[in-house]
Amino acid sequence: MSAIHITDIEAAINHWRARAPSPDGVALAPELGALAQVYGRMVFARAEAIDPERLPPPALAAWLAWYQTQPDTPCIAICSTSQGDDWCKGCGRSFAEVQHWLSMSPAAKRAVWRRITREGRALRFTRYAERGAGQGAAG
Numbered sequence: 001m002s003a004i005h006i007t008d009i010e011a012a013i014n015h016w017r018a019r020a021p022s023p024d025g026v027a028l029a030p031e032l033g034a035l036a037q038v039y040g041r042m043v044f045a046r047a048e049a050i051d052p053e054r055l056p057p058p059a060l061a062a063w064l065a066w067y068q069t070q071p072d073t074p075c076i077a078i079c080s081t082s083q084g085d086d087w088c089k090g091c092g093r094s095f096a097e098v099q100h101w102l103s104m105s106p107a108a109k110r111a112v113w114r115r116i117t118r119e120g121r122a123l124r125f126t127r128y129a130e131r132g133a134g135q136g137a138a139g
Contacts, residue, residue: 002108003049004063009039012066031062052107067106074116076124092122 013035020029028036038059042050052060077091081098087096097104097112104112116122 002105002111003051004055004107004110005049005114006039006042006047007048007114008067008110009035009042009063012063013039015066016062016068030058031065034058035062052105064106067110070110072109073101074113074122074124078123087111088122090123092116092119092124 013032014030016035020032021111022028034056038055039051041047052063056065067118072093074093075098076090077097080089081087081093081095086095087093088095091098093101093112093116101109117125120126
């Protein structure tokens with residue numbers, strides 16, 4: 001099973017900070033508090049990732065709610081795996097990742113997103129970056 005990277009925990013925290021700001025500068029929304037506890041433990045342990053099964057239910061629910069606000073697929077409708085390539089020139093996913101995308105867990109999908117974003121070689125990040133700026137296409 002894929003782990004949730006600390007940068008995704010940070011992104012979820014920032015999402016909840018914007019969505020449910022503290023009314024008094026001290027109190028935290030329940031979702032934010034749950035994620036902050038996980039984040040603090042990860043920082044203390046110098047952990048880069050955490051298994052989703054190790055997240056307390058409120059933190060997992062908060063992370064999944066953030067995840068639902070993210071584009072599901074990196075597809076930009078320029079798929080070279082359908083032409084026999086092992087790696088898609090359009091989105092940067094492997095043939096297996098394209099084929100199994102719908103059955104992948106949210107954490108596994110985010111791991112692929114992190115990798116292709118870090119690599120930045122796919123057309124979604126270069127020549128057709130404007131296509132990648134919106135929601136991903138089906139696939």
